[in-house]
Amino acid sequence: MAANDSENPQAWHELAQQLRVDSIRCTTEAGSGHPTSSMSAADLMAVLMTKYLRYDFANPANPNNAHFILSKGHASPLLYSMYKAAGAISDQELMTLRKFGSRLQGHPTPLIPWVDVATGSLGQGLPIGVGIALAGKYLDKLPYRTWVLLGDSEMAEGSVWEAFDHAGHYQLDNLTAILDMNRLGQRGPTELGWNRAAYAARARAFGWHAVEIDGHNLEEIDRAYAEAERTTGQPTLIVAQTIKGKGYSAVENKEGWHGKPLPPDMAAAAIQELGGERHIVVDVHKPEPGQPAQIAVQGTLDLPRYDLGSKAATRNAYGDALKALGDANAKLVAMDGEVSNSTFAETFAHAFPDRFFEQYIAEQQLVATAVGMSVRGYVPFASTFAAFLTRAYDFIRMAAVSRANIRLCGSHAGVSIGEDGPSQMALEDLAMMRAVYGSTVLYPCDANQTAKLVDEMAGRSGIVYMRTTREKTPVIYGPDEEFHVGGCRVNYSSDQDQVTVVGAGVTLHEARAAYDQLKGEGIAVRVIDLYSVHPVDKRTLQAAAQATGGRFVVVEDHWAEGGLGDAVLGAFAGTEAERPSVPPRVVKLAVHTMPTSGTPQQLKDAQGITASHIVAAVKTLIG
Numbered sequence: 364m365a366a367n368d369s370e371n372p373q374a375w376h377e378l379a380q381q382l383r384v385d386s387i388r389c390t391t392e393a394g395s396g397h398p399t400s401s402m403s404a405a406d407l408m409a410v411l412m413t414k415y416l417r418y419d420f421a422n423p424a425n426p427n428n429a430h431f432i433l434s435k436g437h438a439s440p441l442l443y444s445m446y447k448a449a450g451a452i453s454d455q456e457l458m459t460l461r462k463f464g465s466r467l468q469g470h471p472t473p474l475i476p477w478v479d480v481a482t483g484s485l486g487q488g489l490p491i492g493v494g495i496a497l498a499g500k501y502l503d504k505l506p507y508r509t510w511v512l513l514g515d516s517e518m519a520e521g522s523v524w525e526a527f528d529h530a531g532h533y534q535l536d537n538l539t540a541i542l543d544m545n546r547l548g549q550r551g552p553t554e555l556g557w558n559r560a561a562y563a564a565r566a567r568a569f570g571w572h573a574v575e576i577d578g579h580n581l582e583e584i585d586r587a588y589a590e591a592e593r594t595t596g597q598p599t600l601i602v603a604q605t606i607k608g609k610g611y612s613a614v615e616n617k618e619g620w621h622g623k624p625l626p627p628d629m630a631a632a633a634i635q636e637l638g639g640e641r642h643i644v645v646d647v648h649k650p651e652p653g654q655p656a657q658i659a660v661q662g663t664l665d666l667p668r669y670d671l672g673s674k675a676a677t678r679n680a681y682g683d684a685l686k687a688l689g690d691a692n693a694k695l696v697a698m699d700g701e702v703s704n705s706t707f708a709e710t711f712a713h714a715f716p717d718r719f720f721e722q723y724i725a726e727q728q729l730v731a732t733a734v735g736m737s738v739r740g741y742v743p744f745a746s747t748f749a750a751f752l753t754r755a756y757d758f759i760r761m762a763a764v765s766r767a768n769i770r771l772c773g774s775h776a777g778v779s780i781g782e783d784g785p786s787q788m789a790l791e792d793l794a795m796m797r798a799v800y801g802s803t804v805l806y807p808c809d810a811n812q813t814a815k816l817v818d819e820m821a822g823r824s825g826i827v828y829m830r831t832t833r834e835k836t837p838v839i840y841g842p843d844e845e846f847h848v849g850g851c852r853v854n855y856s857s858d859q860d861q862v863t864v865v866g867a868g869v870t871l872h873e874a875r876a877a878y879d880q881l882k883g884e885g886i887a888v889r890v891i892d893l894y895s896v897h898p899v900d901k902r903t904l905q906a907a908a909q910a911t912g913g914r915f916v917v918v919e920d921h922w923a924e925g926g927l928g929d930a931v932l933g934a935f936a937g938t939e940a941e942r943p944s945v946p947p948r949v950v951k952l953a954v955h956t957m958p959t960s961g962t963p964q965q966l967k968d969a970q971g972i973t974a975s976h977i978v979a980a981v982k983t984l985i986g
Contacts, residue, residue: 368413369413369414369646369648370414372581372582372585374413375406375409375410375413375581375585376406376409376581377641377643378409378412378413378448378641378643378645379405379406379408379409379581380405380610380637380638380641381444381448381640381641381642381643382401382405382408382409382441382444382445382448383401383402383405383609383610383611383637384633384634384637384638384639384640384641385440385443385444385447385448385454385457386398386401386402386405386440386441386444387402387611387624387625387630387633387634387637388457388458388630388634388640389440389443389444389457389458389460389467390440390460390624390625391624391625391626391627391630392458392460393460393461393462393624394461394624395461395469395622395624396439396440396460396461396469396622396624397437397438397439397440397621397622398440398608398623398624398625399607399608399614399620399621399623400435400437400438400441400514400545400607400621400622401438401439401440401441401444402441402607402608402609402610402611403543403545403578403605403606403607403608403609404435404438404441404512404541404543404545404578404603404605405441405609405610406578406579406580406581406584406605406609407512407541407543407578407584407603407605408441408445408512409581410581410584410585410588411431411510411541411588412445412448412449412645412647413645413647414585414588414648415508415510415588415592416429416431416510416647416648417429417507417508417647417648417649417650417651418431418449418477418647418648418649418650419649419650420446420449420450420451420477420647423476423477425649425650426503426505426507426653426654426655427505427506427507427650427651427652427653428507428650429507429508429509429510429650430479430492430495430507430508430509430510430738431509431510431511431512432479432480432482432488432489432491432492432495432509432510432511432512433471433482433488433512434482434485434486434487434488434489434492434511434512434513434514434517435482435485435488435512435513435514435516435517435543436470436471436481436482436483436484436485436488437469437470437483437514437622438512438514438543439460439467439468439469439470439471439483440460442471442478443457443460443467443471444457446475446477448643448644448645449644449645449647450644450645451477452467454642469483470482470483471483472764472765472766473765473766479491479495479738479765480734480735480738480761480765480767481761481764481765482761483761484757484760484761485514485516485517485520486517486520486521486522486523486727487522487731487757487758487761488511488512488513489511489513489522489523489526489527489530489540490522490523490525490526490529490727490728490731490732490735490758491731491734491735491738492509492510492511492526492538492540492735493526493529493530493533493535493538493728493731493732493735494731494732494733494734494735494736494738495509495735495736495738495739496509496530496533496535496537496538496598496735497533497535497720497732497735497736498735498736498738498739498741499537499739500533500535500536500537501533501717501720502655502656502658502696502717502718502736502739502741503655503656503739504655504656505653505655505656506537506651506653507537507650508537508538508539508592509537509538509539510539510540510541511538511539511540511541512541512543513540513541513542513543514542514543514545515542515543515544515545515546515548515553515555515562516548516549516553518542518553518554518555518562519553519554521727522727522728522731522758524565524569525725525727525728526728526731527565527566527569527571528569528725528728529722529723529725529728529732530569530570530571530598531569531570531571531597531598532570534570534596534597534598535598536594536595536596536597536598536599537598538598538599539588539591539592539598539599539600539601540598540599540600540601541601541603542562542600542601542602542603543578543603543605544557544559544562544578544602544603544604544605545605545606545607545609546606546607546616547607547616547618547621548621549621549622550621551618552618557604559575559602559604560575562600562602563575563600563602566600566602570597570598571597571598571599571600572590572591572594572597572598572599572600573599573600573601573602574587574590574591574599574600574601574602575602575604576601576602576603576604577603577604578603578604578605579605579606579609584601584603587601587603588601607620607621608620610633610636610637611625611629611632611633611636611637612636613629613632613633614629614633657693658693658694658717658718659693660690660691660692660693662690662691663690663691664687664688664690664691664692664818665687665690665691666684666687666814666815666818666842667680667683667684667687667810667814668811668814668842669809669810669811669814669838669842670838671838671839671840671841672837672838673837673838674835674836674837674838675809675810675835675836675838676810676831676832676833676834676835676836677807677808677809677810677812677813677831677832677836677868678705678706678707678774678775678831678832678833679707679810680807680809680810680811680813680814680817680831681706681707681708681746681772681774681813681817681829681831682706682707682708682709682710682711683707683710683810683814684813684814684817684818685697685708685710685711685744685817686710686711686714686715687814688817688818688821689711689714689715689718690714692742692821694740694741694742695718695741695742695744695821696718696719696720696736696741696742696743696744697711697712697715697718697719697720697743697744697745697746698719698720698721698722698729698732698733698736698743698744698745698746699712699719699721699722699729699745699746699747700722700723700724700725700726700729700745700746700747700748700751701721701722701723701724702746702747702748702774703721703746705748705774705775705833706746706747706748706772706774706831707774708744708746708772711744720732722745726747726751726752726754726755727754727755727757727758729745729747729755730745730752730755730758730759730762730769730771731758732745733745733762733767733769733770733771734758734762734765734767734769737767737768737769738767742768742770742821743769743770744770744771744772744820744821745769745770745771745772746771746772746773746774747773747774748773748774748775748787748789749773749774749775749776749789749792749830749831750773750775750776750786750787750788750789750790750792752771752773752789752792752795753789753791753792753795756795759771759795759796759799759826760799762826763799763800763801763802763825763826764800766825767825767826768823768824768825769826769827770820770821770823770827770828770829771796771826771827771828771829772828772829772831773789773792773828773829773830773831774831774832774833775787775788775789775833776788776789776790776792776830776831776832776833776868776920776921777789777790777832777868777869777920777921777954778790778920778954778958778963778966778967778969778970778972779832779833779834779869779920779963779966779967780833780834780963781833781834781960781961781962781963781966782960782961782962783960784958784959784960785957785958785959788958789830790920790921790922790954790958791921791922791925792828792830792921793806793830793896793919793921793925793926793927793930794921794922794924794925794926794929795925796826796828796897797896797897797925797926797929797930798925799826800826801825801826802825802826802827802828802897803820803823803825803826803827803828803848803895803897803898804828804830804895804896804897805819805820805827805828805829805830805848805894805895805896806829806830806867806868806893806894806896806927807829807831807846807868807894808836808839808866808867808868808869808871808872808892808894809836809837809838809839809840810836810838811838811840811841811842811844812840812844812846812894813829813831814842815844815845815846816829816846816848816894817829819846819847819848823848830868832868832869834869834963836869836872837872839854839872839875840852846894847895848895848898849895849898849899849900850894850895850900850903851891851892851893851894851895851899851900851903851904852891852892852894853889853890853891853892853903853907854871854874854875854878854890854891854892855875855878855888855889855890856889856890856907856910857887857889858910859887860887860888860889860907860910860911861886861887861888861911861912861914861981861984861985862888862889862911862914862915862916862981862984862985863888863889863890863891863904863907863908863910863911863914863915863916864877864878864888864889864890864891864915864916864917864918864977864981865890865891865893865904865915865916865917865918865927865931866890866891866892866893866917866918866919866927867892867893867894867896867919867927868920869920869963869967870918870919870920870927870952870972871890871892873918873967873972873973873974873977874890874918874974874977875890876974877974877975877977877978877981878890880974880975880978881978881981886981886982886985888911888981889907889910889911891903891904891907893927893930893931896926896927896930897930899930899931899933899934900934901934904931904934904935905934905935908935908945908946908947909944909945912945912948913945913946913947913948914948914984914985915931915947915948915949915950916949916950916952916977916980916981916984917931917949917950917951917952917953918952918953918972918976918977919951919952919953919954919972920953920954920967920970920972921953921954922953922954922955923951923953923954923955926953927953928949928951928953931947931949932947932949935947948984950980950983950984952971952972952976952977952980953970953972954970954972955970955971956969956970958970
């Protein structure tokens with residue numbers, strides 16, 4: 364398609380029909396997929412890619428490229444057909460949809476270079492689009508636009524409305540959401556059906572500009588996109604009324620066809636009704652050149668230092684270290700869920716207000732913003748109470764699928780937070796984060812260790828999580844000691860050790876107190892600070908097992924399932940060649956009953972995770 368065809372409605376129509384035909388062809392070949400969900404949005408995408416999408420497919424890393432997110436990720440046949448039409452993939456590759464070894468998976472992932480993030484878990488595309496648009500408007504200060512194609516079923520997701528709220532608050536006029544309102548979801552009609560006015564009114568209530576159109580009227584689509592580009596001070600929602608299965612009369616607006624490919628005979632009839640196969644190649648407009656705005660760096664890295672024997676909360680050290688890293692790294696940004704005076708992300712916010720983005724009480728949007736920032740190459744740190752990250756777990760899970768590089772900090776973990784009670788106590792977070800693909804999970808016990816590990820987080824890829832503590836704990840490590848991901852620190856050891864005691868965070872200090880008491884009774888134990896919960900230091904744990912007859916007491920301020928104890932046990936799993944000669948005997952001291960309010964010491968004692976309980980467990984193990 365020649366460049367001058369970008370203004371030609373007949374050319375748009377022919378491209379839209381090609382997108383429909385190709386969506387049918389590849390799903391029929393695959394024997395699975397979502398052709399009807401793809402067909403409804405074909406007209407919307409034909410106009411977008413021929414006239415408005417400014418993207419250099421030969422250079423997906425171009426900082427000026429627009430960003431297109433297919434939030435309704437099940438419509439991937441449409442996206443892949445667009446790539447074929449752009450000349451980015453061949454027709455032969457298109458026919459590998461959903462086949463083992465193909466990068467054209469059932470839902471898009473960044474294994475494809477033109478895909479920013481994985482989608483398919485509905486309700487995530489727009490929140491991540493908000494993060495990208497925030498970076499474009501406030502950090503990069505480049506004119507690229509973020510386009511998000513939404514399905515109407517996902518408009519029932521609360522995360523979508525967190526995104527609407529934040530986009531309106533931050534006046535993201537570089538963000539356009541296109542709602543493919545085809546009325547039919549997986550099992551039948553959607554909540555609002557074809558009620559254009561209801562969707563538009565809701566968007567306007569959140570501060571958006573809204574346009575209602577016939578999603579198959581090419582001229583209306585064109586005018587709506589132009590209006591979105593002209594709108595300032597507001598994001599734009601285009602409510603496009605469409606027909607599921609548009610173009611093939613046998614399935615148009617029919618229930619029961621969601622996620623079903625057309626059988627070969629129907630596919631042939633559909634392709635004939637749509638005018639046959641086409642092989643149009645679109646000359647997609649490339650973006651204008653430009654460079655992201657430069658952010659001044661105030662100085663070099665000078666991590667905070669805390670005196671041995673003093674007391675400091677690891678959450679304070681997190682904030683101090685984050686600010687120090689911000690001095691040294693212009694790409695480091697932070698966001699928080701309206702608890703920055705408790706997580707101490709406010710230390711960074713006060714120093715770098717232009718690089719801090721308040722996400723309020725919206726944890727799904729908090730994580731999505733971090734993912735969006737990572738798409739643009741920033742180094743995002745997102746913080747909130749550790750308990751509240753459970754609300755965003757699907758976003759964390761999908762961030763791993765996206766190969767995103769984000770850093771999360773959860774404060775106020777465990778019963779040691781005290782009087783606030785169990786609603787505020789993260790007791791699942793270590794298990795939750797250990798289960799994420801490729802994750803790093805860190806749990807420091809003192810301020811100097813925290814500072815060094817925050818520095819490690821900044822250079823780490825994947826999903827990185829740090830658990831911090833509310834109460835002040837003794838500083839036991841010097842400011843020049845080094846701590847690395849995958850390591851641990853043996854605090855005490857001797858040739859006479861009978862049991863290995865493993866702790867982290869607040870329980871490491873209980874383990875040290877138990878060591879002193881046992882030593883006074885002539886019982887030698889080895890004490891290990893397992894600050895890197897995942898990956899875990901298998902070699903040191905296996906050596907400890909060899910030295911102490913496999914006897915372990917693991918103490919943690921977390922449920923017994925999935926936390927520190929299971930991390931230790933995991934060090935002894937593997938192939939026959941990896942298993943140590945001395946099998947482990949592990950006693951788990953953990954939170955076993957639903958906690959209540961109380962002082963930190965009362966609560967830790969009630970759960971059996973204090974020094975006296977460690978002493979008793981050690982004595983039981985050695986008989």
